[in-house]
Amino acid sequence: MKIKATLERIPGGMMVVPLLLAAILNTVAPELLRIGNFTQALFVDGSSTLIALFLLCTGAQINFRNVGVSLGKGATLLTTKWLVGALIGLIAYIFAGENGLWLGLAPIAIIAAMTNSNGGLYVALVGQYGDKTDRAAYSLLALNDGPFFTMVALSIFGAMGFVDGLFSFVSFIAVLLPIIVGMVLGNLDEEMRAFLDKGSSMLIPFFAFSLGMGIDFVAIIEGGLSGVILGLATVFLTGTAGYFVFKAFKWNPIAGAAEGSTAGNAVATPAAIAAASAGFASHVDLATVQVAASTVTTAILLPIYIGYLVKRLEKKGTKIPDDYVIK
Template sequence: MKIKRFMDRIPGGMMVIPLLTAALINTFAPGLLRIGNFTQDLFVDGSGTLIALFLLCAGAQINLRSFGVSLAKGATLLGVKWLVGAAVGLIAYTFAGEDSLWLGLAPLAIIAAMTNSNGGLYMAIVGQYGNKEDKAAYSLLALNDGPFLTMVALSIFGAMGYVEGFFSLQSFLSVLLPILVGMVLGNLDDEMRNFLGKGSDMLIPFFAFALGMGIDFSKIIEGGLSGILLGVLTVILTGTAGYLVFKACGWNPITGAAEGSTAGNAVATPAAIAAANASFAKVSALATVQVAASTVTTALLLPLYIAFLVKKPWKKS
């Protein structure tokens, strides 16, 4: 049975399938895996530890030795993604209804999905349409993996009065520290970077399953369609913004558009944010589902959007 091959064929499958499987179990048999000891520690209560380890492994992939044009391109993509995601998140907070949602979307989900990008999809696109500098830019783009940039935006909004509470330095560092530890290890030793890089991929289905054990299908149904909308907005808004900025800079605009996606690891961001600030706990489950839906939607839609941009009817051959 080719389980991994099957999961790889589904966009975001390594994250989506375990998450939805666990949500199914939690909806119809919530006590099945809540039997204590190692089983419950791993499959139900282990999301925090697994996400922390994932962040450490992801941090090790950040190469501080990137420089020159690659650094400029990476910083530009990083900045565009964050600015668009933060701007739309601010709009969502401003016009949110009594249920704290905007267009059915949790502002936390908007920021988490739009400021994060699918590195594998980016590399696949620039591998076809970009050059070595575009590929090397990914070293810096690893900074948008995980909750860091989402926390930056929410901290700013906290100071503006849009979110309840404000991240203390201790809470901020407690989430950031695993990333910093991984970053130090990866930059001190390339072999350690390669070793930890294998761990980041392996951990995704396990923490996704543990997160899914906190979700039931009422939340899936509630967040599914709005999550698809979030994916469409992510592709159109962040992809187009990257395209236009790169075109204005005289760089390959397709590379800019290649960041218009949501990564599978972004599904962990709402839980990480809730761990840093308990006021987000009430929307964490819904935000997780919406980010998961955005992951699948962008994986399907972005390649089609890239193909449209490459062959757009108003482009002269």
Template sequence: MKIKATLDRIPGGMMVVPLLLAASVNTFFPNILRIGGFTEALFVNSASALIALFLLIAGTQINLRTAKASVAKGVTLLSVKWLLGVAVGLLAFWLADSNGLFLGLAPIAIIGAMTNSNGGLYIAFAGQYGKEEDKAAYPFLALSDGPFLTMVALSIFGAMGFANGLFSPMSFVAVLLPLAVGILLGNLDKEMGDFLYKGSDKLVPFFAFALGMGINFSAIIKGGLSGILLGVITVLLTGGGLYLLFKFLGWNPIVGAAEGSTAGNAVGTPAAIAAANVSFAPIAELATVQIAASVVTTSILLPIFIGFLAKRLEKEKGGLAKYNMSVKERRELEASSVIEK
């Protein structure tokens, strides 16, 4: 039975298939793997630990030159995704009906869903299609976790002020530290870095499965068509927008598209906002189920979208591989293209 060969034929298969399989298990048999011990530790609760290890290993391949590129990409991903989400959210506020909804969507649901991305999905796609510097951009994306950036947007809109406790600098340090340890190890001893790097991609299907155990397909039903629409908008606008921007900048566009998702922790954003400002309380419950539907929708749709984009890129001169080349190799490829023309 050729399981690996089958997964390799599916775009992002090493991540997509385990994630959807686990989501199916969690939807229909939620307690079958929640039996404690090693079973629950590996198949249900391991995502954070495995992603942290994946980041540490990625860090062993980073030097000062690539670290600069990682910072540039991370800041670009974070800021552009936020700006796109805020722009659509502001439009929704302007065009909202008498119920405060736009196309059935709560504006705070739009901002919460579009500005907060699934780090696990990003790591999986950056690991499959990108370079080490792309994976190392992840810690900056962790700044979007939780309701902080949604609060910033609402503050700018004049709807509310900042609230204490919604963002902790130590949370950012906690995400950055495994990567920093990896960078230190890799730069102190290249052989140690090479040793850790071997087989690091084997972590992907395991943390993808654990991520899937946090997804329940019933969220799509509760969120209704408006929640599905929110997921589609998130994938197409944030994922598609960053794909085009990264391609324009000469960076791997698939890495940009990998930000087109909604993180599971965004589900708690409406409740946090309502706690800080009671004027949002009447819409918080609806916004919560819509964001939950977006989480599930983007988890299914983004891999399909990225598979489509990857196939398109492979038709170009040099294919997807050219975006993972060095500057010198890229220039040589471009020069050969000019000569051929």
């Protein structure tokens, strides 16, 4: 059987096929692989460990002279993602009806979903379509995990005061450290760099499957059409913005588009904000299911959108990622 060749013919296949298979399995038989020991550790609970190892392998491919490029890409993506999400959230607040909703969406859900991104999905996509500096940019993108940037947007809008304690510097370092370890190993020994290079692509389908085991298609139903619309907006607005910003900088635009997702941990953001300010309590339940629906929608749609963008560039004679690889 030509499993690998078949997956490679599907846009983002190494990522999207295992993820969708796992999501289907998690929806119809969630306990099937949750039997403990090695099976559950690899196929259900392994995403964090596998992604950490992926980042270490990726870090080993980074030459110290290219660190600035990675940080520049990460900062650019972080800023673009936040600006688009915050702007749409501001529009939602301005035009919200008497019930506090805009087009059926809670503004807090819009900001939470659109300023946050699925790091696992990003590293999987740039692992297939990006270069080492695109992958290393994730170390900075980890800043948008959790409610921190949602709170920043709300404080700027005057909706609530800035709340301390929502960003952990230790958590940021914990994300960055595997990349640093990989960088040190790769720069000290070229043979270690070559050895660890093999892990970068090999790990993608495994942590994609594990990520899929955290997706339940029921979330789309519970979130309703409004949650799906939020997911579509996240992919096509933040992803497309990242695409054109990266293209303007003459960086791989596919890496820019790969940030157009909503992370699973964003589901907890509305509750975290309501805990800090009771004024948001009335929309917590609705916002939570809308963000959950956006998470599932973006996890499915973004790899397909990325595949479309890749084919579009290839038709114009641009090879991805070859034409944007920093040697």
